[in-house]
Every structure is written in structure tokens, then in C-alpha cells.
Amino acid sequence: MPEVSRGPLVGREVELGRLLTLLGEAAAGRPVVALVSGDAGVGKTRLVTELSVEARERGHAVLTGRCAELADTVPYLPLADALRDAAAGPLAGGPLLDALAARPVLSRLLPDVDGGKPPGGDMPGLAQQQLFGAVLGMLSEMAEASPVLLVLEDLHWADRSTRDLVTFLSRALHRERLAIVVTYRTDDMYRRHPLRPVVAELSRLPSVTIVPLGPLDASAMAEHLTSLSGRPLDAAMLESLITRAEGNAYYAEELLAASAAGSELPAGLADLLLARTEKLSPEAQQVLRAAAVTGRRVNDELARQASGLAGPEYDDAVREAVAHQLLVQDDEHGYAFRHALLREAIYGDLLPGERTRLHARLAELLADERRLAEVPGTAAELAHHSLASHDIPGAFAASVAAGREAERLAAPAEAHRHYDLALSLWERVEDPEKLSGMGRGKLAFRSALTAADDGDIPRAVHQLRRLIAFLGEAGSDDPVLFCRASERLSYFLLDIDEDSEAIAAAEAAVDALPEEPPRWERARALATHARALLSMEDVAPARSRAEQALAAARAADAIWVEADSLVTLGQLSEWAGRFEEAVGLFTRALQQARSATVLGVELRAAFQLARAQLESGDLVAASRTAHEGVQRAEDAGVGLAPYGYDLQYVHYLAHYQAGEWVHAQVLADGFATRVTSAAEARLSAMALFLDVARDQAAVAERRTWLQPFFITDHFTEYIGRGLLAEHALWHGDLETAVAEAEATIGASEKWEAGHRLPNAIRPAAVGLCALADQAWQARAAGDAKRASAAAEKASRLVRIAREGAAYPSRPSSVLGVDGRGWLARAEAEWRRAQGDNDPAAWQAVADAFGPVFVYETARSRYRLAEALAEAGRREEAQQELLLAVEVADRIGARPLRSALADLARRARLSERAAPRAAAGRGGAQPGGAAARSPLAGLTDREIEVLRLLAVGQSNREIGAGLFIATKTASVHVSNILAKLGAASRTEAAAIAHAQGLGPPASRNR
């Protein structure tokens, strides 16, 4: 840290206290984000420095990064800064380096490290998601070893990607022992400053606290000035300094320094600062001027060369500036201005010609091949200096280079900005092709792609349309680029639901290139065309295009395009009701995408496969596929990106349906409750499956947080409200149950513009159940009118269920197990609503779900038992009831269990098996609950390893504890994860805890 803190900290007890409390929260596993704001010089840096000292004393790992004024185009500067400092500092060698080493994408931010190539594939934005995920993963991993404090200073100067990263982290944190503290200047935040909306958004998050720093009060200022001067100050003098400094600690320091020199004090801080520099030798002033152009952090070598001074002269000059507290030593590479305000004052005072010359000089120095290659961000800085020195060709070339570098660093916003600048300069330079190494079309294409990566699809669409028009006029002399641009345009148009235009664009892309020679671009265009046709539910042409794409991809040796086409073909087979064929195609797609290491396609294939397996009732395969997919997504840091979170819920649902609720609960516990993004909301809604089926307290909190998303996200509304309907049903609130079920059906309609879909079946059945209860109650009360009104409503719902099952838009598709089960349930409830509680209908429900769907089958048996009892078939009723009770007890389905108890009372059935009968059944399933424990499959050794793992030990520690090699321990751990079906150590530990596996007995050695 370059800061000098001469006096003690004054007047910030409250603010420091708040920050320390937050630090304590973080250490306890409730991550926090603090935004420290205030004017320049008011004491933000000082406060967070004090906080960092205290944090280190408490055993936190502290990472600090700063933004720089000239560098809002340098991607991730503060992050790179924090990592670089930490990697060189006391944290090095510890968990930080391990965490870094495991994530090559991050190493790209450090000088001189080759982090491999960015991820391929064509899911826009994946590279950045991956980087963000890697940062989160790294911080979480470090936070397992010790709490972490991440300080990011001067965020008002941050680049867009850094701002996005801060937002991402603030939202993604849930349990990590992590505190993030950012500072920013409020006096610099003009109305349209890009940080403003970010702060507004962040401040709505529950984990975010704003700590504003106001001016110091008079007594704090008096203390500050007195301790700085080292002796009591004359009262009048003190009074005048306090009045003039307006509670600004830095201003006070400068006033004191100037007044000590005995001269007349100029008005205003900038003049005061300049007056101080004017007392220095001309050489020292020259160094300060060069340094002011270099930036807040001054590289020694650069400043020396820019100052034009010879070695010894330069050293003396620097020494002088340091002695006057204008520069401070930063790290081994250079200096920093004592305060940014000083740099700003000196920079502002440069004569125009002088400023241009210095920028030109710096541009010259930075345009060094080695430096450009080794120090991340150099190209962006070079572009800045070239522009400031009016060197248009230099700025043009550097912007292209900076765009490339930003792409490599997964900072699409900056890449786009650089490319766009280069495009705007295109006509002002001579021989732009040579300078940029690419044609104008190619540059425009890159610019558009980076806009899409940055999430700005409309801008990408706009740019691609212009590019296509430009290429068309140019007589299509670059058909390959025309094809690619049209293909991307189609892909993005699909994204914003402009389906018919998307189809036209894809067609144009295909037509742009001949069949021979085979090219991946054409194959890709065919594949996208197939997908576009899929969106129109146009089955035959989609299939023929997908087949052509497959053949073209093979001919061109483009494995990932082949994989993508296979997924599309799989979907088409599924729609045609050829289920096994679909699974086969998805499986092949997955293997190919994996071998081609194209993550986007791999996750798409994994999701489709796992989903299909789930629907077909192969829960074991579904959970395995999804589990592997989740692991891949999380390793790559894209667990919350599309397909990443989809795989998470398929994994969870597979365990939920199979009645493996310990495991399902562990997964659901990882789904945030305080949701702030659509992806999180979808997962939280999914968690309600268990919360409702177990009647857990979490229902209320999840509902509160989900409600806003019911308006903005139909999928969340569909899942969430459907389960809230069931919740109401279990609690006997029939009105609400019907209303929520209706709303859920409404959500499913919005989702696919008016089409009746199979997903309407489930909410219809839930609504039917509530109506059947109402009708039953009305009949019991002798109210025939109410009974028939309920039956009337029920007839509408059963129609909806049947229409959904028929799937009018895909008549040949076949319902999955879940769909068939719920359809049968809807029919059975429909009969019950009419007073015909038919055992055969309920038996059909249980059969439709089948034994694998443990919970749903038990639920069906409950109704079956009830229907049998009503029909006087008591023995059979007793048998079904016991089967359901056994399951409800085992998995902890409390509402079902109390419904069964109620039924047993009403029908005078027993809730316990007669001893003989129990022995018979018990023999088939030895040990009941114990035999089903997820830990049952582990060997004794693995249990021991799991105990140690569950208390947070590393493989090395486990090895040492059990007297085995680290490698052996790691093999045990992988086996345990596989046997438990756990995606991570944390998940395995949670399963162990949930199963009551205690910590190891302490060993005396």
C-alpha cells in the first residue's frame, strides 16, 4: 500500500465499527459487500487500510486492487492488481496460488502467463461468465481456508467488465466467508456516470451496505491537525485551518504543510497543491509532470524515460518528490502519487502542447513488442496515449490490439469499445488493412460479436445487418464472412424471438457458400437454419436441414457443429415419439461435444440428455448425466449460465423423484433463497418441490423472494406457483389452491404463446384435487348445488389436462412418465370430484408413475387406500396405506404422513404393520431406512475418509491422518463423491452431516 498514515485515525469510530461488524458477519459465513463512498481526500483509503490491518490480525486473507484514472478501458485492472499483489505477497504459496493454479482463465490477468485459449463454442457471453465463475470459485476456495477480505478501490474509474464482475459477485455470494469492500468518489459521480446505476442496483441487495463518509467534524479535524503538526497549534491558526479544510482530511494535511512553509495560502485545493510543487527543483517538477501523464501508479522505468532525465538526475528528483510527500513508494516497480487529487492537479496544469508531447512519448515507450505481449492492459493504455497525442494511425492500430486483448481476457464490453473506436477511425488512416491485420468487414464482425458477448443483442443485430448490407454492396467478395455474419444474425434473432427473420437470415447464410469445398461455416449455417425452423415447429424441413448440417459438418471435419446438429435431430426424434432414438442422439452429441471441448454445445447436449432420461423415468441415468454436466459447468464457472442451472435442477429433480431426499435436500440447500436473478429464481422455485412436500419453513421466505419474478419470468411463475398451489392444498386452503393452479396454467400459456402444452397437466391435476375436496365437502354437507358447481369447474380443468396431454402442436410426441402419472391423477381426481372415487383409477395413477417415482407413487397409494376404504375393501386399503406410510416416514414427507394418519383414523385402519406382515416385508427391504442411507454403499475406509473430508480436511491432511498417501486419499475421495453422487466435496460433506456422520474421534499422537 502506498499510503502514508502519519497520525492516528480520527473521527471514524462509527464507520470503522460498522465495517468491523460486517467483517464479523462475513467470517461467520454470511458474505457482505460494503460500498464506502465519499469525496476525494475524505478518508476512504485510510479507512479501508485500517480495516485491512484489523482483518489481517483476525486471520483474514486480504486482497486489494485499485482502479486507475486513465484506465477505464483496461479490462479488470483492479482484479489483476489484487491478484498480482497477492501472488507476490504474503498470501503466495498458500491457498491463493492453489486456487489460481486451478483456474487458468485467471492467470491470463497476470503478466507473462499463458492461460491457454478462451472457451470455444457459440454461446454468447460464455467466456465472461466463465471468468466471473472462476473469480467466484477462487474466492470461495480461499474462503474455505480463511475468511477473505477483497478491497477494490476507486471503483468510479473502473472499466465496465469490472463493474459487471462486482455486481455478479455481490449477487452470487451466499455462504462464503467473504467480505467485499469497494470505495468510490461521490464528488466525481456526475449524473450519467456509469457507476450510478450499478450502485443503485447493488444497494437493493440484502447483503450490500453503503457506508458513506461525510466530512470529519471539527474536533476530529483538530485532533488530526494537532497530531500531524506534532505540537499544539495556535488556536486562531487551528480555527482557520479547520474552517478552510471543510472536514477533508487530505485538504487539511496539505493546508498544514503549506502553512508550515509560511507562505500565503492560495484559495482552492488544486492551487494549494500546485503551489506546493512549485517549491521543488525543476527536475522534480519534470518528474511529477511525466508521472501525472503516466497515471496514478507510476512505473519507475516509464517515468524515467518519459521525464527525459538522465539516471542520477532522475533519482535525485524522485527522492526530492518523495521527501516532500508528493510521491510515495508503491511496490518494487515504482511510485504512486500521495493522493490522486495531486495527480489531477498537476495533469490539469499541463500546457496543451506539453501534455500532447508527454502522451506521445509514453505511446512510443509503450509500443514495445515485449511489453505489449507481457503486461496485460498495455495495448489499451497505448490506445489511450495515442489518442491523447492525436496520433490517429497509432490509436487505430492500438485499439485493434486492445480489442483483441480484451477478448482474450473475457472483457467483451471493453473489446467492443476498442473495436468500435477502430471502426470509426477506419477512413482516417492510410492502409487500415495493413495496420489492423484485417479487413473492415472482419473488424465490424468482431465488433458485433463482442456486443453480443456483452449481452447487447440488439446492438449486435444492428451491426450485423449493416455489415451484411455493406458486404452485399461490395459484390459479395467475401462470401465466407457474409455466411458467418448472416448465420450469427440468425442466431441472435432467434434469441430475441424474431423467428421468421431468423429463418431468412439462416437461409441466406446457407446460400452464400457452395457445397464444395466443404466448410464448417456452411455446416454451421445449416445447423442454425435447422434450429430456426425448429422454433417454428416446422418438423419436416427442420429435420432435413439438420441432416444436411450433420453431413456437411462431417465433410468439413467440424465435430462441434456435428454435435450441435445431433442435439437438434434428437429433439426432432423426441417430438416424433421416438424416444430411444432421441436418447441415443443426445448421448452421441454429448460425447462429440466433449471430445471437441466446446462447452456451450456440451452443456446443451448434457441438458437435453438428462432431461430426456428424467422424462423417460430413468432417474439413475438422469442424475448421473446431470451430475456430470453440473460438475463440468461448475468447473468452468458457468453453473448459473443457461444449461448450467438447468442441469442443476435436473440433477436435483432426479433425486427428488427417486425419493432420495437427503441428497435432494443437500442440492436444494445450495439454491439461494434471497434470489436476485432469473437463474437463481428458477432454482429457488425448484427447491419448493421439497419444501412443500416436507412442509418446511423455507416456503414462506422463498415465496417472498420469488414473487417479483412471477411477474417477469414465466418459468419461475409456473414452477413456483404450481408448488404454492400444492402447499395450499396440504394446508386445506382449497380456494388458494384453485387460484394458484389457475395462475400456473396461465403461466404455461404465456410461455408458449397460446399453445396447450403437457406442462398444463400437473397444475390442472392439482386444481382438480382441490375441487374434488370441495365437492366432497359440499356433498357431505348435503349442499348439492355447491357440489355440482365444483364439478363444473373441474370439467374445465380436466379438459385442459387432456388437451395438454394431446400436445396439439406436436401430435406424435409421447408423454413422459411424469406427464402420464399426472394425467392419470387428473382423471382420477375428476372422477372423485363427481363423487366417483374409483380404486381402479388410483391404481392406474400408481402404475403410471411406477415404483421408481417413490414419492408420487406413495401419494397415489394414499388416494388408492382412501378409495378402497370407501369401497369397503378394507384389507387392500390397509395394505396400500402401510406401503405409503413406510415411504412417507422414510423420506420425511410430513404432509403426506399426516394425511395418512388422518385417513387411518377416519377409516379405522392401522398405521403400523402387524408383526407378521412386517417381518415379511421387512425381509424384502432389510433395515428400512438404514439400508437406504446414502452412506450404505461406502466401505469402512471410505467412511473414515468422509469423516475427515466433512470437517474440511484437504487430501493431504486426510492422507496424513489415515497414514496413507495423498494420492490414495484423493482416489478414496473421488470414489466417495461418485458413490454419493455428490458434485463437490462440500456437497459430500453436507450429505455426511445430514446423515449424522460425526467428526473423527480425536487422536493423540
Ligand SMILES: Nc1ncnc2c1ncn2[C@@H]1O[C@H](COP(=O)(O)OP(=O)(O)O)[C@@H](O)[C@H]1O
Ligand atoms: N480519519 C482519519 N484520521 C486520520 N487521517 C486521515 C483520516 N482520513 C483520512 N486521513 C488522511 O487523509 C489523507 C487522505 O485520505 P485518503 O484515505 O487517501 O482519502 P480518499 O481515499 O477518501 O481520497 C491521507 O493522508 C489519510 O491518511
Ligand SMILES: [Mg+2]
Ligand atoms: Mg483513496
